[in-house]
Amino acid sequence: MANTKETITDVAVDLFHQKGYFATSISDIAKGSGIQKAGIYYYFKSKEALLFHIMMRTMDELMIHLEQCLEGVTEIESRMRAAVHGHVDFHLRRQKENFIANSELRGLSPDHYRAIVKKRDAYEQIFQGLMQQGRDTGVFAKGDVRILSYAILTLCTAGAFWFNPQGRLSIDEIARMYEDFVLNGLKHGDMGGLEQ
Amino acid sequence: MANTKETITDVAVDLFHQKGYFATSISDIAKGSGIQKAGIYYYFKSKEALLFHIMMRTMDELMIHLEQCLEGVTEIESRMRAAVHGHVDFHLRRQKENFIANSELRGLSPDHYRAIVKKRDAYEQIFQGLMQQGRDTGVFAKGDVRILSYAILTLCTAGAFWFNPQGRLSIDEIARMYEDFVLNGLKHGDMGGLEQ
């Protein structure tokens, strides 16, 4: 509780995840934070600015996390594995924020929307680069890199939607499953066999 | 334009897809339909009822489509292929409605939410049944059926989010790609190797 701004952000993450951005009012967030609604505006210019703050922070940390996962890993198959594992791991550990980042893009202003999509594209391109490299060196089967990357990222991101922290499987077990599934798909799965 | 109710529904599908359910007002829908907003309430009890109508219809038709795709197909691998192909095909052909059905669950009342989730669960269970059968007969590798089914369905559903009808790939080409990718994943992809 030391920092009011952090409290507001945390409460907003909880509520946006639970009820959705549009269904959550400034008044709800204020109540949850133990302040009056006018107090929110001392820290955030608008409700939309608060959403943007949450999303931007999540995207930045997602990217940093990926870079850390790839650091020092050189061989292409291992790099792909590390990337998928890291992606799933981050999405399950930071479930609420990732859920929001993937379902509330609608709430952003055009400018903020563009800023987030730009971050997302940069992130996707790292995956596409790995896939292209694996394909070029014959480690992965051929296939449409763009579509494959959408498929793989969506697949893994979806964990943030259904994952139950109290469930029977740990984050690491799930991340390994996805890692195996994706790598098998990439190695054997000739996705349409299209040249591009 | 013969049928006003259909016009309203069609306009609502367009707008919910384009701007989202919460950002679309009754007034927007009325304007698009060429009537006054009070006119909407002659056909639908509330905005939420209109959303529910769209979703329910989509889920029903999705299920019927799956059943038709499986009709007369007996061998398990072919059945799984037919199911995946049909799922992708339906999601790309009826892109807007499927987009809505997958992103606007938040807008439903608790009762309606339960009704839609029930339909979705029944649909998922058909896939899980196919996967279980394939696993039991040794055609597919072992793996966690529930998690695999989430993964596969999400993967394919995602097409409704990024698919561009004017793009370089046809619906059938994409459906085939996914079919191959998923089947390869199921046959070789030992998803964590968990017994269940």
Add this chain to the structure above:
DNA sequence: GTCTATAGGAGGATAGAC
């Protein structure tokens, strides 16, 4: 920094005429 009070507007929904 946080409060009280309120402006200002939008949007869902209804009443009742035609």
Add this chain to the structure above:
DNA sequence: GTCTATCCTCCTATAGAC
């Protein structure tokens, strides 16, 4: 069936005191 008129609630955001 469709329209006009309007109610009523809710919510974002701001002004200004403390």
